[in-house]
Amino acid sequence: xxxxxxxxxxxxxxxxxxxxxxxxxxxxxxxxxxxxxxxxxxxxxxxxxxxxxxxxxxxxxxxxxxxxxxxxxxxxxxxxxxxxxxxxxxxxxxxxxxxxxxxxxxxxxxxxxxxxxxxxxxxxxxxxxxxxxxxxxxxxxxxxxxxxxxxxxxxxxxxxxxxxxxxxxxxxxxxxxxxxxxx
Amino acid sequence: xxxxxxxxxxxxxxxxxxxxxxxxxxxxxxxxxxxxxxxxxxxxxxxxxxxxxxxxxxxxxxxxxxxxxxxxxxxxxxxxxxxxxxxxxxxxxxxxxxxxxxxxxxxxxxxxxxxxxxxxxxxxxxxxxxxxxxxxxxxxxxxxxxxxxxxxxxxxxxxxxxxxxxxxxxxxxxxxxxxxxxx
DNA sequence: CGAATTTAGTTAGGTCCCTTATTGTATGGC
DNA sequence: GCCATACAATAAGGGACCTAACTAAATTCG
Numbered sequence: 001x002x003x004x005x006x007x008x009x010x011x012x013x014x015x016x017x018x019x020x021x022x023x024x025x026x027x028x029x030x031x032x033x034x035x036x037x038x039x040x041x042x043x044x045x046x047x048x049x050x051x052x053x054x055x056x057x058x059x060x061x062x063x064x065x066x067x068x069x070x071x072x073x074x075x076x077x078x079x080x081x082x083x084x085x086x087x088x089x090x091x092x093x094x095x096x097x098x099x100x101x102x103x104x105x106x107x108x109x110x111x112x113x114x115x116x117x118x119x120x121x122x123x124x125x126x127x128x129x130x131x132x133x134x135x136x137x138x139x140x141x142x143x144x145x146x147x148x149x150x151x152x153x154x155x156x157x158x159x160x161x162x163x164x165x166x167x168x169x170x171x172x173x174x175x176x177x178x179x180x181x182x183x
Numbered sequence: 184x185x186x187x188x189x190x191x192x193x194x195x196x197x198x199x200x201x202x203x204x205x206x207x208x209x210x211x212x213x214x215x216x217x218x219x220x221x222x223x224x225x226x227x228x229x230x231x232x233x234x235x236x237x238x239x240x241x242x243x244x245x246x247x248x249x250x251x252x253x254x255x256x257x258x259x260x261x262x263x264x265x266x267x268x269x270x271x272x273x274x275x276x277x278x279x280x281x282x283x284x285x286x287x288x289x290x291x292x293x294x295x296x297x298x299x300x301x302x303x304x305x306x307x308x309x310x311x312x313x314x315x316x317x318x319x320x321x322x323x324x325x326x327x328x329x330x331x332x333x334x335x336x337x338x339x340x341x342x343x344x345x346x347x348x349x350x351x352x353x354x355x356x357x358x359x360x361x362x363x364x365x366x
Numbered sequence: 367c368g369a370a371t372t373t374a375g376t377t378a379g380g381t382c383c384c385t386t387a388t389t390g391t392a393t394g395g396c
Numbered sequence: 397g398c399c400a401t402a403c404a405a406t407a408a409g410g411g412a413c414c415t416a417a418c419t420a421a422a423t424t425c426g
Contacts, residue, residue, distance in 0.1 A: 016261075016274070026260055041338060051227060149215045160219055176336060178237075
């Protein structure tokens with residue numbers, strides 16, 4: 001019962017035991033294990049991995065990473081609404097969900113690639129203002145139609161109602177995250 | 184209409200324009216933009232970021248990262264079902280969704296921490312077999328009850344029916360990923 | 367057999383992001 | 397006015413993961 005069978009065949013060339021079987025065995029040993037919770041959690045982590053991988057691969061074809069793209073699109077959509085408005089590194093870090101130190105690095109390479117410029121802040125010499133360059137506007141103008149088509153295609157399998165449901169369910173999961181994280 | 188108002192107040196201390204407003208403006212300019220698709224996609228990326236962050240923070244308290252934990256749990260659940268069965272680096276890489284090169288690095292540090300051992304493969308001298316050490320079994324035995332409670336708590340806001348729905352919706356999103364990734 | 371191909375694991379080098387100091391500037395109480 | 401405090405950005409160092417190039421062993425096939 002503990003082993004599958006006496007093995008005469010090559011040691012490691014047996015077909016792997018399916019994940020479901022292994023999980024069930026663990027559930028017998030650990031009564032705290034909630035099988036549907038684990039399965040849903042693994043599915044989320046898996047999708048998250050696939051999604052960010054696909055996103056990165058797509059952006060890489062334009063010389064961008066997720067972090068770089070978020071910075072550019074944030075600046076782009078801000079100047080679209082408030083003409084001439086730039087943002088500080090701290091504002092960009094917050095809206096990009098990265099640390100300020102990481103934002104410094106992102107801005108360094110974006111500036112090196114002539115996609116953003118740093119300009120003195122008129123009122124506080126600790127800060128500066130970040131603005132898009134003409135090159136960056138051109139890059140975004142060129143790539144965004146295709147980009148938006150791709151996001152639309154990604155979500156095409158879901159109806160409007162399903163998108164709403166998905167967002168609601170994700171909000172519920174989000175509310176459980178502190179229970180996973182906190183000491 | 185292009186600017187919000189004539190600005191006399193400090194340049195950057197205005198409240199930021201909400202994301203929804205900025206998105207609407209972009210949608211006017213780019214007809215390909217599907218607002219509900221973007222919003223759902225951003226929500227997924229955001230949840231993914233929160234979830235992996237929380238997971239990492241939790242595992243870090245046991246000296247583990249996501250990659251290290253997945254390797255250990257895979258070995259643990261395999262030897263639970265097939266006593267004495269080890270896995271090759273290639274099998275571990277595949278089931279952990281990392282490259283073989285990354286697996287080499289993970290195994291190096293796990294071995295240094297005396298959590299796994301590398302043993303000669305009986306039949307193929309290119310490979311070796313990875314096994315848990317007693318120390319690793321003790322670590323997992325100690326941490327898994329709490330770990331499973333945390334996953335259970337994470338998913339507690341969702342009923343069984345909601346978990347099933349969430350998995351179905353995620354499967355649909357997953358089917359759209361090639362459309363995002365492919366050239 | 368023995369050369370060519372395939373496969374397993376590793377090494378080298380790079381990207382992205384993190385945390386933890388450090389430096390320079392602003393601010394508020396004495 | 398001046399000092400302690402707070403805050404913005406940066407530098408230094410580290411972890412996780414990737415791809416591409418390499419080494420060694422096994423397999424295929426003329």
